[in-house]
Each structure stands twice: as C-alpha cells, then as structure tokens.
Amino acid sequence: MTTAPTKTLCPYCGVGCGLEVQPPALPGKATNRDEAGTPTWRVRGDRQHPSSRGRVCIKGATVAESLDKNRLKYPxxxxxxxxxxxxxxxxxxxxxxxxxxxxxxxxxxxxxxxxxxxxxxxxxxxxxxxxxxxxxxxxxxxxxxxxLCMSSAVAGYIQSFGSDGPPCCYDDLEKTQCAFLIGTNAAECHPIAFNRLREYRKKNRQVKLVVVDPRATPTAKAADLHLAIRPGTDIELLHGIGHLLLRWQAIDSLFIEDCTRGFAKYTQVLDKYPPELVARQCGISLEELEQAARYWAENERVLSMWSMGLNQSSEGTAKVRSLINLHLMTGAIGKPGAGPFSLTGQPxxxxxxxxxxxxxxxxxxxxxxxxxxxxxxxxxxxxxxxxxxxxxxxxxxxxxxxxxxxxxxxxxxxxxxxxxxxxxxxxxxxxxxxxxxxxxxxxxxxxxxxxxxxxxxxxxxxxxxxxxxxxxxxxxxxxxxxxxxxxxxxxxxxxxxxxxxxxxxxxxxxxxxxxxxxxxxxxxxxxxxxxxxxxxxxxxxxxxxxWPQPAGVEFDPETRYSKRLYEDFRFPTPDGRARFGHAHARGLAEPPNPDYPFVLTTGRVYEHWHTQTRTGHISKITKKHPHPFVEVHPRDAKKLDIVDGMWVRLLSRRGQGKFKARVTKAISPGTLFVPMHWGFLWADNAEANALTHPEVCPDSLQPELKACAVRLMPLTVELSGLQIAAEDSSAPPPISLHELIQAGD
The missing domain is CATH 3.40.50.740 (Rossmann fold)
Incomplete structure (x- = not known):
C-alpha cells in the first residue's frame, strides 16, 4: 500500500474528474473514517486536473467508502x-x-x-x-x-463526419455564446462540467442557455429558455429550428458549399417542418420555438450538448444527426465555443x-x-x-x-x-x-x-x-x-x-x-x-x-488542454466533407394509447450511479434516496386520486412495478419519470426496466430506454380479502434482499 496521495480519475461518469486519494492514515494526520468508524481512504478533487480543477461531486467524494463493501474475493x-x-x-x-x-x-x-x-x-x-x-x-x-449509453452518438458522428470522436472540449464551455442542451440533465448527471458552464454564465450574462427536456430538471431551471417538449419529438424540434434558420437565411453558405454534402436534400426535409406544425407537435408555443431559433441565428459560437435523452431512442442516430445538421448549416464547428458535444455517460x-x-x-x-x-x-x-x-x-x-x-x-x-x-x-x-x-x-x-x-x-x-x-x-x-x-x-x-x-x-x-x-x-x-x-x-x-497526440509532437502550452477536432474544416470522409442527415421524424416506438396513456421516461438521480453496485453501499447516498419513486404532474395525480408520498403501481405491456409517488410540476402532464438504479437486490418490484421495451435504433442498435407507454394507478394490497388503498397504510413494500444482507452484516 502506498503512503502518499495518488492522483487518479473518478470511476463514475464521463466528466472524468481528477481525484487525489490519500491512505486511511498519514503520519501526523488524523485517520479518515466512514460512518461506522472504519478507517477509509480520503478522497478530494485534484486541483491540477484540467477537466475538473479540483471539483468533485458526492459520488466521487465518497467513492472510497465502497471499496471494501460486499467484495467478491475468490473464484x-x-x-x-x-x-x-x-x-x-x-x-x-x-x-x-x-x-x-x-x-x-x-x-x-x-x-x-x-x-x-x-x-x-x-x-x-x-x-x-x-x-x-x-x-x-x-x-x-x-x-x-x-x-445502452453512447452508441447513437458514435453512429451519428461516423455518419456525419466520417469518424467517431467528440469535436469539442471543456474549454468551449467557457467560450460559447449560446449553450443548447437537449436530452441531458447535466446539472445532476455531469455536474462538474455543468458547473463550469454555470460559473461562466454568471460572469457573462449575455451567454444564453437553452434546455430541451420534458422535465423541469435543475438543468432546465438554470436556463434562459426551457423547451418542455413532448417525449420523442426531438427531431421535429430540431428540424423546426432548421426550417426557421433557412427561412431567415441565418446560415453559413460558404461553409455549406466548401465543407459539406447533402444540403439540398436536407432543405427538402426542412420544408416538411413549418414552425406552426412543429410547435403543435412538440407541445410548446410558437414563440418558444422562434426564440430557440433566434439564439442559434444570433450567435456564431453555439455549443450543443446531449446525452441519453437523444441516444436512448429507436431513432437515436437520426436525432443526433438532426442536431449536427444545425451546426453544419451555421458553420458552428471547429471553432472555440462551438460544436456538437456528446456528454459521455460512463468514465x-x-x-x-x-x-x-x-x-x-x-x-x-x-x-x-x-x-x-x-x-x-x-x-x-x-x-x-x-x-x-x-x-x-x-x-x-x-x-x-x-x-x-x-x-x-x-x-x-x-x-x-x-x-x-x-x-x-x-x-x-x-x-x-x-x-x-x-x-x-x-x-x-x-x-x-x-x-x-x-x-x-x-x-x-x-x-x-x-x-x-x-x-x-x-x-x-x-x-x-x-x-x-x-x-x-x-x-x-x-x-x-x-x-x-x-x-x-x-x-x-x-x-x-x-x-x-x-x-x-x-x-x-x-x-x-x-x-x-x-x-x-x-x-x-x-x-x-x-488527444490527438501523435508521436513526435510536443505539447503546445497554449492549446494542450483545448484541442478541437476539425479546426481546418476538413473531415475524415473520402472527399473531406461532412454529410447532412436527411431523416424524418418517426416518433416513439411505443406511443401512449387509451390502455397505457402515459409516457414513462427513465434516468439517473444526482447521488446514485447505475445499478447501485457501488453507491448502494454508501450510507450518505442511500439516506438521500431510500426508496425508488415516480414523478407525477399534479394534474395527472388529481385525476387518479394520487397524493404525494403514496405508493403507486406502474404497468406496461411487459411488466409492472411499485414506486412512491412524487407529485411535482417538474414533470410535464402525461409524462412520468422513474430512476433506473433499483434492481431486485435493492427494492421489491421497483425495476424501471421491467417496464421498458427493447426496440432499438436501426443504425446504432441502442434501445429506446427513455420512453415507453404505461398505466398508473394507486397501489392496493390484499388483506383478508379486502382492498386497502396504499395511502391508508404507512407500511412500505416488503424488505429487500439487500436490506436483509445489510442486517446480516
């Protein structure tokens, strides 16, 4: 075991924050202990790491507490x-x-x-x-x-540019004029990167932030413009913005002519998405759509960012390419503060x-x-x-x-x-x-x-x-x-x-x-x-x-941490030109219907990670989220006689689950949200993916984990042949296997 602090990387999300890890006890220093009093490694942010600059979220700060919990030690x-x-x-x-x-x-x-x-x-x-x-x-x-995470981004980059590889860098977060976030709750899922953007905007009030999300997430609440579109209407929105940019001639004709192919066919696609129709399909106002397009038109340096909300879709690649199209038509790529930036899910x-x-x-x-x-x-x-x-x-x-x-x-x-x-x-x-x-x-x-x-x-x-x-x-x-x-x-x-x-x-x-x-x-x-x-x-x-960092090339002290791809506007395609995508919107693979009238979307919460294999063993985190939950809009809750804190049941064509209702205006009417972290070891019958379907994007083969049709109802339990509403009982669902394991410890 080393006795000196070790510089390393956080093993959670794709932000890639630098950490310094110190042994449980250093000479002359107090021993770091977890809540049970066990000596643990001490974790803090690495101030020298260029991506995170010493910042760390709760997951990274507590990661060492899981190192010796429930380990597999032998074959x-x-x-x-x-x-x-x-x-x-x-x-x-x-x-x-x-x-x-x-x-x-x-x-x-x-x-x-x-x-x-x-x-x-x-x-x-x-x-x-x-x-x-x-x-x-x-x-x-x-x-x-x-x-299940990034393959639509991979396919979108390859089809549009000829190669995978995000062309942007975190330096662009502090050089952009307009950040356009779609399908990402970066404030909770990529918090340290988002904090860099947030702090930059505080110092530069003219910088605009647009967030596209059916939920009023912490990311959306920080935005100048929040577009709470209906789930599955991302392509309509992006084509609607493109339609307006073309109508206003807010395009970079020289870039299109010299650096791209397929623009004429793309304009034929845009013709089918007039703003009045798009606003109606997306469930937003015409004024909101036009404002989003104006932000693109008025700013040369537009930085888009996305994550699972675009990728996890049966038309995920088409969504990614529709977003990249806006960069190609405005020439917003290969420049400081501009470009299509996929926020990677895993470390x-x-x-x-x-x-x-x-x-x-x-x-x-x-x-x-x-x-x-x-x-x-x-x-x-x-x-x-x-x-x-x-x-x-x-x-x-x-x-x-x-x-x-x-x-x-x-x-x-x-x-x-x-x-x-x-x-x-x-x-x-x-x-x-x-x-x-x-x-x-x-x-x-x-x-x-x-x-x-x-x-x-x-x-x-x-x-x-x-x-x-x-x-x-x-x-x-x-x-x-x-x-x-x-x-x-x-x-x-x-x-x-x-x-x-x-x-x-x-x-x-x-x-x-x-x-x-x-x-x-x-x-x-x-x-x-x-x-x-x-x-x-x-x-x-x-x-x-x-990277790129070829052999024999020395670091440039001015640019070593701000490298962008395609700064020469040449792309790794046979002719060096980027390609416009031409896909029309197909919509959700499983739209709501009278039997299953709600659209369920899934995602992360700030504190937990994936299936809780690490975070489920950290008490600071589990105390914050002791139970799985479902977000319900008050209008929908009222119709179904559901109150905040009640146990409810969700059903889809494939399965069902029970969750605690969180009645909130942060979710759009007709849409529900369930976090994806709970498996059968952590809760009884609370698996988000018991409800989701396996339809995949034909190009990326990424499943549509972000949307499925479900039914919602108050949970009832049978007792001596009587139906008792869950709100009349304070008892939680049966104890999970994980709780039994913890009790045994």
Whole structure:
C-alpha cells in the first residue's frame, strides 16, 4: 500500500474528474473514517486536473467508502443455477472456462461465444478483450453497456463526419455564446462540467442557455429558455429550428458549399417542418420555438450538448444527426465555443470506443466491415489474413435474443449488471436463465446478474490496478494502483490475457503489465483521428493528455488542454466533407394509447450511479434516496386520486412495478419519470426496466430506454380479502434482499 496521495480519475461518469486519494492514515494526520468508524481512504478533487480543477461531486467524494463493501474475493463455481456456489482455485476456474470455450468452438463455432463488457473497464481491459475475442477467437461478439449509453452518438458522428470522436472540449464551455442542451440533465448527471458552464454564465450574462427536456430538471431551471417538449419529438424540434434558420437565411453558405454534402436534400426535409406544425407537435408555443431559433441565428459560437435523452431512442442516430445538421448549416464547428458535444455517460466509454469496444468496431476508430481496417489490425496482432470476421457481432440486446434462440452457448459478462440495466428486464432474466454457460466477472457480490452465473471471477476494481481512462473531452488520465485488491481478485485485462494464453495464443498475450498493453494499443491509433501514439505512461504520470497526440509532437502550452477536432474544416470522409442527415421524424416506438396513456421516461438521480453496485453501499447516498419513486404532474395525480408520498403501481405491456409517488410540476402532464438504479437486490418490484421495451435504433442498435407507454394507478394490497388503498397504510413494500444482507452484516 502506498503512503502518499495518488492522483487518479473518478470511476463514475464521463466528466472524468481528477481525484487525489490519500491512505486511511498519514503520519501526523488524523485517520479518515466512514460512518461506522472504519478507517477509509480520503478522497478530494485534484486541483491540477484540467477537466475538473479540483471539483468533485458526492459520488466521487465518497467513492472510497465502497471499496471494501460486499467484495467478491475468490473464484466461485457451480454446475447449475439451482446449486449454491462453492469456492475454487483460479486454476480450477480457468480450466473450466478454457475447456468450455474449446468445447463450444468445436461443437457450435466461435460465433456462439459472446462477451458483454463495460464502460467501467480501463482502456487496457477493453483492448485485451478485443484481441482475445475479435482476433484470436474470430468472433465480433463483444459488446459493452456503452451500447445502452453512447452508441447513437458514435453512429451519428461516423455518419456525419466520417469518424467517431467528440469535436469539442471543456474549454468551449467557457467560450460559447449560446449553450443548447437537449436530452441531458447535466446539472445532476455531469455536474462538474455543468458547473463550469454555470460559473461562466454568471460572469457573462449575455451567454444564453437553452434546455430541451420534458422535465423541469435543475438543468432546465438554470436556463434562459426551457423547451418542455413532448417525449420523442426531438427531431421535429430540431428540424423546426432548421426550417426557421433557412427561412431567415441565418446560415453559413460558404461553409455549406466548401465543407459539406447533402444540403439540398436536407432543405427538402426542412420544408416538411413549418414552425406552426412543429410547435403543435412538440407541445410548446410558437414563440418558444422562434426564440430557440433566434439564439442559434444570433450567435456564431453555439455549443450543443446531449446525452441519453437523444441516444436512448429507436431513432437515436437520426436525432443526433438532426442536431449536427444545425451546426453544419451555421458553420458552428471547429471553432472555440462551438460544436456538437456528446456528454459521455460512463468514465471510460470513450476509451472503449477508441479500443474498438463495440460489436462493429476495431481499435483506433476502425470498423469490422472495412477490409483495410481488418487487415491493419490482423497485421498488428500477428494473425493470419481473414482471421477477423467481416460481419459485425451481436449487440447487447441481440445477445439476449441469441440466448432465447439457443444461438449463444457461452456468455461472458464483466463489470456490468445486465440483469438490471437491460430493457424488458423480465425477458432479459428469462434469457439469462437459459444460458448454457455464463461466466460473470465483477468486483462485487452479490449482484443481480450473479444469480444467473455458473462461474464468478473476482475482479480488481478502481484503485487496485493501473490503467488509463478517457473522458468526454478526449482527455486521457492515468489511474494508478494505490491499494492491493482484496483476496485473490485480478485485473480484468490479466484475466482475459490468461484465458488467451491457456487457449494457445501465448504469442498474442506476452504482457507483463498494463504499460505494455497500453504501448501496443496506442501504436494502433497512429494516423487515426484518435491518434494517441505519442501518449505514454511516463507523460501521463506528469499530467493528463488530450488527444490527438501523435508521436513526435510536443505539447503546445497554449492549446494542450483545448484541442478541437476539425479546426481546418476538413473531415475524415473520402472527399473531406461532412454529410447532412436527411431523416424524418418517426416518433416513439411505443406511443401512449387509451390502455397505457402515459409516457414513462427513465434516468439517473444526482447521488446514485447505475445499478447501485457501488453507491448502494454508501450510507450518505442511500439516506438521500431510500426508496425508488415516480414523478407525477399534479394534474395527472388529481385525476387518479394520487397524493404525494403514496405508493403507486406502474404497468406496461411487459411488466409492472411499485414506486412512491412524487407529485411535482417538474414533470410535464402525461409524462412520468422513474430512476433506473433499483434492481431486485435493492427494492421489491421497483425495476424501471421491467417496464421498458427493447426496440432499438436501426443504425446504432441502442434501445429506446427513455420512453415507453404505461398505466398508473394507486397501489392496493390484499388483506383478508379486502382492498386497502396504499395511502391508508404507512407500511412500505416488503424488505429487500439487500436490506436483509445489510442486517446480516
């Protein structure tokens, strides 16, 4: 264990805040303790980190309190899901895994082997997994929970610009004239980045903020203009703004002529979205629509930001491209304070994209469908020509469908919790239960997904292994190991590499440490948009580095933390021009109807993270949100005789759940909001994804987790044959398994 503070990166959201972590006790200083009096690591913001400048939210500030809670320390195995786990040695567990992979390949082929990974991986973990799956095993069936998070942004960037990669940086937050936020509650979900924007606006009152969201979130309450549109009408709104910009000739004709293609066809699309019609469809006033368009027209430096509200949609890619279109028609890209900025959900979803961590990608922003890309990676990995399959692998939801149809024979899940986070969760659980063999690799136990595993492998987590992560602004930070992993837990990349060696690929996995993994990975980025060939551990030990950073190029002290893509207005397409998208709005995949009259949207709360695997063990956070809840507008609540604090039931075509009603004008009438953090370990029958549907965007394959049709009613309980309304009973729902575990502790 080190005795000095360690500079690292927060392992939660994609803002990528720098942290300093101090040991539980330093010479001459008081010991830091949690609420139970146990010595803990002390966490504070790193004032030298360029992205966060010393700021940290409650999740980052308390992250060390979860380090030793409910950890998986040793390999566990069982023969069937009906048996209890038994502790085994690493050799016994690895032998079973390797023998099973060999048997499945021989009997069914490599295409029946899948791995589902995570934006919680470090880039080194991601990279070794790609080499094992897509290279050595010859299957592209690696996908990650970033598919549920950022894949529409990836597809939108590729289709519009020719490559993935957010073109903006956090420096733009303090140079913009107008920030246009759509589908993001950044004040709660990306708080430190949003605080930079908020503070800049306080000093520059002329800077405008537009927020598009059906909810009056803390982000919306800070806005000059809040557009509370109906869920699913984002494309109508964006095309309506584009229609007005074109009508007013508030466009950059020279940029359009010299730097883009497809504008004429785009204008034909805009013709179908007159402002009067758009305002009616979106449920906003014509004046509000015109004001939003005026902000775009009157400001040269417009910075748009978005997150799950656009991405998690059955037309997510079309939404992203419709937003990018506004930048292309006004030339608001490649300039300080301007551009389309995707706010990444997870701490290393960007690193995963760079390493090829989705089923259609290869390292270095390459794609499996491109023969030149495949050949370059095969040469780099020392594999025969044709080893990498030319067909994209199974995306996240397709893996569940594959389990249903017996087309998946080996499922490897690592650092994620699909038994909570997948859509249509009861169907997901049924698919997981059908799996002939599931290997689950995680740092914590129990989790909901562990219920469906045959083998559990203990993984080292944040602070227990060394690697890199890339945040939303393309800033790469080294995350050093500062403590030993508990028990026999190992880094994810080491587990992947050991399995590869035992399968006979010793030459492909010679790595002695993560430094060697990183060196091999960054050499594959040379000449690509995400060129990190000049990024080394030695440099990263001094300071974070923003890519592109080619080998041999020295830092420019003036611009090292404010790099933008496409400043020369040339794009990585065959002709160097960006492309306008031409999609029309299709609307929600599951619109409301008389039987299910409400639209349910889901999301995060400020304090919690994903499925609570970490945050659920931190008392400061769980006290803030002890129960799941549903936001209901007072008008809807009154019609249904629902009062604030009452337990209510939500039903969709797929499932149901019970939640505490939070009656608030912060939600639009006809719309409900439920946080997505509670799985069956944390509450009884309160899973948001029991309600959601699995329809996906045809381009990004990202599920529409943000909208489904539901029915709302007061919760009733049966007692001696009588129906008693929930408001007449102060008793909460039955105690959860997690509460029983905590009581046992």
């Amino acid at each position: 566990l195995m069982r023969n069937s899901l009906d048996e209890p786990f038994r502790r085994v040695s690493w050799d016994e567990a690895l032998d079973r895994i390797v023998n099973r992979i060999r048997a499945v390949r021989a009997a069914y082929g490599s295409h029946t082997i899948c791995m589902y990974g995570s934006g919680q991986f470090q880039t080194e973990d991601y990279y070794v997994a790609q080499k094992l799956m897509k290279g050595c095993l010859g299957t592209n069936n690696f996908d990650a929970n970033s598919r 290393n979803a960007m690193g995963g994209r760079e390493a090829g961590g989705l089923a259609h990608l290869l390292p270095g922003y390459r794609v499996v469908a491109n023969p030149e890309h495949r050949a370059a990676v095969e040469r780099h990995w020392g594999l025969p020509e044709g080893q990498i399959d030319s067909t994209p692998g199974l995306a996240a939801w397709d893996m569940m469908l594959g389990l249903e149809a017996d087309r998946v024979q080996f499922l490897w899940v690592a650092a994620t919790n699909p038994a909570v986070s997948m859509p249509d969760i009861e169907r997901t659980k049924a698919a997981l239960r059908r799996s002939p063999f599931t290997l689950y690799q995680d740092a914590y136990y129990p989790t909901e997904t562990a219920e469906y595993a045959h083998v559990l492998l203990p993984a080292a987590q944040w602070g227990e292994k060394t690697g890199t992560m890339t945040n939303s602004e393309r800033m790469v930070t080294l995350c050093p190991k500062f403590r030993d992993a508990p028990g026999e837990a190992r880094p994810d990349w080491e587990i992947f590499a050991e399995v590869g060696r035992r399968l006979g690929f010793e030459r492909q996995f010679p790595f002695r440490d993560s430094h060697q993994v990183h060196q091999e990975f960054v050499s594959l980025t040379k000449g690509r948009v995400c060129d990190m060939s000049g990024v080394t551990y030695d440099l990263l030990q001094r300071e974070p580095i923003q």
